[in-house]
Amino acid sequence: MESIIKTEGLQKVFRTDEIETTALQGVNLEIKRGEFVAIMGPSGCGKSTLLNILGLLDNPNSGSYQFLDTEVAQFNEKQRTHLRKNNVGFVFQSFNLIDELSVFENVELPLIYQGYKVKERKEKVEQILETLQIAHRRNHFPQQLSGGQQQRVAVGRAVVGDPSIIFADEPTGNLDSKNGDDVMNLLNELNEKGTTIVMVTHSQRDAQFANRVIRLFDGRIVTENIVKTNLQQVLS
Ligand code: ADP
Ligand code: MG
Numbered sequence: 612m613e614s615i616i617k618t619e620g621l622q623k624v625f626r627t628d629e630i631e632t633t634a635l636q637g638v639n640l641e642i643k644r645g646e647f648v649a650i651m652g653p654s655g656c657g658k659s660t661l662l663n664i665l666g667l668l669d670n671p672n673s674g675s676y677q678f679l680d681t682e683v684a685q686f687n688e689k690q691r692t693h694l695r696k697n698n699v700g701f702v703f704q705s706f707n708l709i710d711e712l713s714v715f716e717n718v719e720l721p722l723i724y725q726g727y728k729v730k731e732r733k734e735k736v737e738q739i740l741e742t743l744q745i746a747h748r749r750n751h752f753p754q755q756l757s758g759g760q761q762q763r764v765a766v767g768r769a770v771v772g773d774p775s776i777i778f779a780d781e782p783t784g785n786l787d788s789k790n791g792d793d794v795m796n797l798l799n800e801l802n803e804k805g806t807t808i809v810m811v812t813h814s815q816r817d818a819q820f821a822n823r824v825i826r827l828f829d830g831r832i833v834t835e836n837i838v839k840t841n842l843q844q845v846l847s
Contacts, residue, residue, distance in 0.1 A: 614677075615776060615807050616642040616665060621674035621684075623660050623830075634660040635671065636830040644775075647799070647808045649821035657830040658811040659704060659780055665809060666701045666778035667691040679775075696724050700769035702779035704811075706761045708753040714740070714764050715749040721772040739767045742797060758785040766794055776807040783817055795820055 621638040624631060634657045642648055650658050663669040664676065667683065668691070676684040679698065683691065695701075700721070708717050715736055722732045740746040743763040753761055762785050769777055779798065783791035791814070799820050802808050810817070818824050826834045 613644045614641050615644045615646075615679060616640065616809075617675075617677040618665075619675045621661070621664065621671045621676065623657070623664065623669075624672050634830055635664075637674070638827075638830070638832055640825070640832065642807065642809060644807055645802075645805055646823060647802045647821045648810070649818040649824045650809065650811045650827060651813070651818060651824055652827035652833075656827045658827055660830075661827065662778050662780050662809065662811050666699055667695045668701065696721075697772075698775050700772065700774035700777040702765050702769045702777070702782045704780040704784060706753070706765040708761055708764055708768075710753050713750050713752055714745060714756070717753070717764050718767040718771050721768060725772050735771055736767075739771045743767050744793070759787065759790040762786055762790070762794065766797065770797070770801060770806075774806070776809065777801065779808070779810040781811055781813065783812070783814060788816075791817070 618638055618640045621635050622633070623635040624633050638661060650661065652658055660669070664671050667678065667686070670686065671684055674684060675682060678694065681694070683694065686694070709720070712720070718736045718739060719732050722735060727735070737746065740749055743766065745760055745763045745767070748756060748760060753764070756764070762782070766779075766782060769779070777798065782794050782798070786794060795817055798808050798810070802820075810821070812818055823835060825832055
């Protein structure tokens with residue numbers, strides 16, 4: 612199976628006035644098309660930093676990153692945005708919804724960037740809102756929603772454009788177990804249809820959906836466990 616992500620020696624250092632934090636110290640990782648990968652590890656170990664770089668939201672300081680066979684480690688913001696537009700869905704840990712836009716408009720946004728016409732946009736958005744059981748809130752604004760509802764909207768926005776890969780940073784972190792299961796079932800369904808999923812999670816329950824769990828500690832991958840025996844099927 613084709614490799615969709617391949618990193619070698621990824622390093623990320625954050626510099627603020629007085630302190631320098633090495634968030635990633637040499638991450639080597641390969642993810643094949645169709646995989647469902649969970650990234651776990653203690654708070655502060657670099658999970659979000661890694662996901663942001665993999666999701667083309669940020670650059671490493673050094674190392675190589677091949678995304679869909681393109682070397683992107685040195686890409687500038689504009690190049691990353693362009694590549695993200697048609698390939699990447701991202702569920703942010705903090706939702707990142709736009710307060711001035713309704714539920715419908717927040718989910719519709721990626722489709723506008725992708726150049727879909729109005730009618731097609733409406734169909735796609737309504738379908739996702741139904742699936743996520745939030746259609747009755749289509750005209751509400753983010754601040755009128757509960758945390759769980761905002762999380763659904765964030766997931767809807769990430770998946771609506773049918774990206775080839777979805778990155779999700781603790782997608783069930785703000786949800787009770789029933790709502791969390793709905794989100795995980797949606798991600799699982801998309802994965803079964805061929806979408807590659809890379810998810811950061813604290814939850815063993817969520818990690819069970821993954822084919823592979825990667826453990827990070829102090830900016831390094833410490834173990835990679837194959838969770839499901841059907842990984843061979845995925846890879847063959
Ligand atoms: P995790 O998601 O595993 O909790 P993060 O990737 O958010 O961890 O953070 C890894 C380390 O990098 C932490 O020490 C954090 O404080 C630091 N860090 C993350 N983002 C920034 C930033 N924008 N500026 C400075 N330090 C940061
Ligand atoms: Mg994090």
